[in-house]
Amino acid sequence: MSSEAFGFERSSVESVVVPVPESTAELAFEGALRPRSLSEFVGQTKVRAQLELLLQAAALQSRTPDHILLAGPPGLGKTTLAMIVAHESDRPLRMSSGPAIQHAGDLAALLSSLVPGEVLFIDEIHRMARSAEEMLYLAMEDFRIDIMVGKGAGATSIPLDLAPFTLVGATTRSGLLPNPLRDRFGFTAHLEFYSDDELAHVISRASRLLELEIDSESLGEIAGRSRGTPRIANRLLRRVRDFSLVNGREGLEAVQAALKLYDVDDLGLDRLDRAVLSTIIQQFGGGPVGLGTLAASVGEEAETIESVAEPFLVRMGLISRTPRGRVATRKAWEHLGIAQRESALFRDGL
Numbered sequence: 001m002s003s004e005a006f007g008f009e010r011s012s013v014e015s016v017v018v019p020v021p022e023s024t025a026e027l028a029f030e031g032a033l034r035p036r037s038l039s040e041f042v043g044q045t046k047v048r049a050q051l052e053l054l055l056q057a058a059a060l061q062s063r064t065p066d067h068i069l070l071a072g073p074p075g076l077g078k079t080t081l082a083m084i085v086a087h088e089s090d091r092p093l094r095m096s097s098g099p100a101i102q103h104a105g106d107l108a109a110l111l112s113s114l115v116p117g118e119v120l121f122i123d124e125i126h127r128m129a130r131s132a133e134e135m136l137y138l139a140m141e142d143f144r145i146d147i148m149v150g151k152g153a154g155a156t157s158i159p160l161d162l163a164p165f166t167l168v169g170a171t172t173r174s175g176l177l178p179n180p181l182r183d184r185f186g187f188t189a190h191l192e193f194y195s196d197d198e199l200a201h202v203i204s205r206a207s208r209l210l211e212l213e214i215d216s217e218s219l220g221e222i223a224g225r226s227r228g229t230p231r232i233a234n235r236l237l238r239r240v241r242d243f244s245l246v247n248g249r250e251g252l253e254a255v256q257a258a259l260k261l262y263d264v265d266d267l268g269l270d271r272l273d274r275a276v277l278s279t280i281i282q283q284f285g286g287g288p289v290g291l292g293t294l295a296a297s298v299g300e301e302a303e304t305i306e307s308v309a310e311p312f313l314v315r316m317g318l319i320s321r322t323p324r325g326r327v328a329t330r331k332a333w334e335h336l337g338i339a340q341r342e343s344a345l346f347r348d349g350l
């Protein structure tokens with residue numbers, strides 16, 4: 001639409017600078033870098049092969065692919081894979097999320113408007129309302145739902161046939177899904193953290209798309225601090241690009257300076273990770289400390305700590321989850337440069 005259509009002249013438009021909120025810019029950046037096919041999707045070799053087979057089998061039998069559950073920490077490519085499933089099977093994609101489905105009616109409206117063969121992506125499916133979950137069981141199994149009309153003794157249920165669809169659910173907390181829901185997915189993909197080599201590949205692909213030149217040392221440095229997560233790798237690349245643009249500095253030295261400025265340490269720990277570690281060590285003598293108490297002390301949601309910080313800290317061997325709570329390991333004390341206190345836990349080998 002032209003600027004004139006809005007009732008002002010082009011020259012006046014050009015002089016107005018409308019700031020784009022950072023989150024919008026980040027989202028656009030993320031979208032631009034999303035692989036569109038399984039062959040462009042880096043790493044997760046096993047999951048890719050499993051998905052490929054599932055999609056090919058469905059295509060050979062001219063049916064909708066089985067329902068797919070994608071489980072794993074944030075930023076590993078669940079949304080990207082859902083888009084790829086739709087793209088590779090040449091089907092339309094509808095996107096929703098658990099928090100947006102707070103009543104069975106929300107889900108009924110969504111399901112009844114699907115076109116035949118559509119891929120329905122529900123992100124954070126573990127956060128869907130319980131009443132909607134129950135409706136989803138029948139929908140996934142028989143492509144049918146029962147709609148309740150009226151209340152109390154006079155209530156009746158009217159069955160409604162749905163168009164066949166493929167549900168792709170994503171969750172960072174597969175343990176929170178009730179078994180009947182989990183069992184109705186034909187395939188569950190557990191996404192793993194990426195190796196540094198795979199992340200270097202992700203960053204090199206993103207640099208090519210952004211027409212940025214980057215040497216292999218810098219690639220390795222960003223990859224090593226990306227916490228096994230492509231989203232973080234792309235985000236750090238963006239910060240490094242900004243730093244180089246503004247300061248006119250390039251190469252490994254610029255990468256290190258940029259990441260230092262943004263508080264990303266050499267293991268890739270960010271502010272939240274370090275807050276979790278230092279709280280366990282400094283306020284709770286290294287632990288054990290329960291998740292709720294830890295979250296309150298750090299000033300974060302327990303879910304954020306459990307799904308965002310903890311999987312990486314456990315994977316790095318910086319914290320252990322014990323029946324009595326979270327414990328900082330010897331490596332965590334060393335990493336924060338705090339002298340260890342001899343405790344029974346260390347004697348137990350933690």
Ligand SMILES: Nc1ncnc2c1ncn2[C@@H]1O[C@H](COP(=O)(O)OP(=O)(O)OP(=O)(O)O)[C@@H](O)[C@H]1O
Nearest residue numbers: 030033034041042074075076077078079080230231
């Ligand atoms: N295997 C991959 N190869 C290349 N890029 C990837 C890959 N996985 C993820 N990415 C990039 O990382 C970004 C984040 O991925 P995505 O949004 O799919 O993660 P997610 O698991 O859905 O995260 P969340 O759980 O927070 O929704 C995307 O922009 C995409 O470009």
